[in-house]
Amino acid sequence: LQMSTLEVSEEVRQYLKTPTFDNWQWEDAEIMVLLQVMYSDLDFIATFNIEPEVLQQFLYEVYKRYNNIPFHNFKHCFCVTQMMYGLIWLTDLKSKIDSIDLLIMLTSAVCHDLDHTGYNNAYQINARTELALRYNDISPLENHHCAVAFEILEKNENNIFRNLTSEQYKRIREGIIKCILATDMTRHNEILNRFKSILPVFDFGNKDHRDVLMMITIKVSDISNEARPMDVAEPWLDCLLQEFYNQSDMEKLEGLPVTPFMDREKVTKPSSQTGFIGFVLLPLFIELANLFPCLEQHIIDPVKKALAYYTEMEKALEKEKLNRAQ
Ligand SMILES: COc1ccc(NC(=O)[C@H](C)Nc2nc3c(cnn3-c3ccccc3C)c(=O)[nH]2)cc1
Numbered sequence: 001l002q003m004s005t006l007e008v009s010e011e012v013r014q015y016l017k018t019p020t021f022d023n024w025q026w027e028d029a030e031i032m033v034l035l036q037v038m039y040s041d042l043d044f045i046a047t048f049n050i051e052p053e054v055l056q057q058f059l060y061e062v063y064k065r066y067n068n069i070p071f072h073n074f075k076h077c078f079c080v081t082q083m084m085y086g087l088i089w090l091t092d093l094k095s096k097i098d099s100i101d102l103l104i105m106l107t108s109a110v111c112h113d114l115d116h117t118g119y120n121n122a123y124q125i126n127a128r129t130e131l132a133l134r135y136n137d138i139s140p141l142e143n144h145h146c147a148v149a150f151e152i153l154e155k156n157e158n159n160i161f162r163n164l165t166s167e168q169y170k171r172i173r174e175g176i177i178k179c180i181l182a183t184d185m186t187r188h189n190e191i192l193n194r195f196k197s198i199l200p201v202f203d204f205g206n207k208d209h210r211d212v213l214m215m216i217t218i219k220v221s222d223i224s225n226e227a228r229p230m231d232v233a234e235p236w237l238d239c240l241l242q243e244f245y246n247q248s249d250m251e252k253l254e255g256l257p258v259t260p261f262m263d264r265e266k267v268t269k270p271s272s273q274t275g276f277i278g279f280v281l282l283p284l285f286i287e288l289a290n291l292f293p294c295l296e297q298h299i300i301d302p303v304k305k306a307l308a309y310y311t312e313m314e315k316a317l318e319k320e321k322l323n324r325a326q
């Protein structure tokens with residue numbers, strides 16, 4: 001089933017700008033076209049003189065460099081990019097920051113988990129993998145995702161930035177590195193605290209402020225599954241736990257430390273989510289909504305519903321356990 005950007009209806013183009021978009025209904029080939037629609041509807045094709053066939057080639061190379069693992073695969077890349085795209089429209093960022101920063105944000109989302117192997121940084125470091133060795137235990141995965149992105153862009157036929165000035169290319173490279181490296185969750189509190197401290201005096205004219213906002217926006221997009229409708233979000237949790245269980249099984253086999261929230265003997269779906277939503281997701285989303293109040297109904301309300309859903313599930317599980325124990 002082939003689709004060209006011309007065949008994407010106006011109603012799908014509008015739907016693509018909302019956090020309710022359901023990735024499960026679309027084949028990879030259609031998703032490739034939807035990614036092209038995002039670049040064209042944000043006017044990047046015209047503004048940055050991106051040749052459509054170069055964009056297609058770039059996205060195809062990106063597609064090939066995502067691995068077939070349960071969670072950090074090409075569909076995750078699309079979800080993060082589509083949430084980023086939705087946030088750009090919902091917050092009307094087009095009227096607040098330069099297009100080149102929007103191009104950085106969208107392209108960072110597309111590339112942010114390139115060649116993820118399904119084993120997180122803790123594993124890379126504990127198992128002393130090639131990546132941990134190469135990057136001296138400093139965000140080995142995120143450094144790798146970013147390096148693969150620029151390996152792809154080094155080839156002229158993939159280089160969507162080839163018609164830009166070297167000054168623009170330098171700014172884009174700096175921005176993409178900053179955004180992709182910001183997705184390392186061990187830096188979560190560092191980045192969130194920086195954003196909290198500048199919020200009361202936030203100034204879109206201040207580059208440091210814009211940089212933190214771009215990092216917060218890709219972070220929100222990256223972990224935002226629970227902001228989507230339950231029938232879109234729940235399968236993603238199953239995929240995530242599959243990948244986490246694969247890792248903890250491997251860690252047990254290799255005698256490596258096992259991350260508690262990845263251990264199939266310890267984790268339940270509700271327990272992993274109530275803590276994550278309550279202590280990680282909501283505090284992050286609330287800060288972004290402090291700058292863009294309209295996000296309250298679009299991403300905070302759905303997340304509060306998800307928290308209630310998993311809290312109920314947790315209670316039901318507890319009760320069942322009690323009954324079985326008696
Ligand atoms: C501060 O570093 C952290 C904090 C929390 C977590 N993960 C969790 O608490 C658990 C496993 N739940 C969870 N983790 C999630 C979700 C979405 N992305 N995501 C995730 C995936 C890979 C790495 C890190 C995270 C947060 C989600 O909906 N739930 C992982 C790392």
Ligand SMILES: [Zn+2]
Nearest residue numbers: 080112113222
């Ligand atoms: Zn990701």
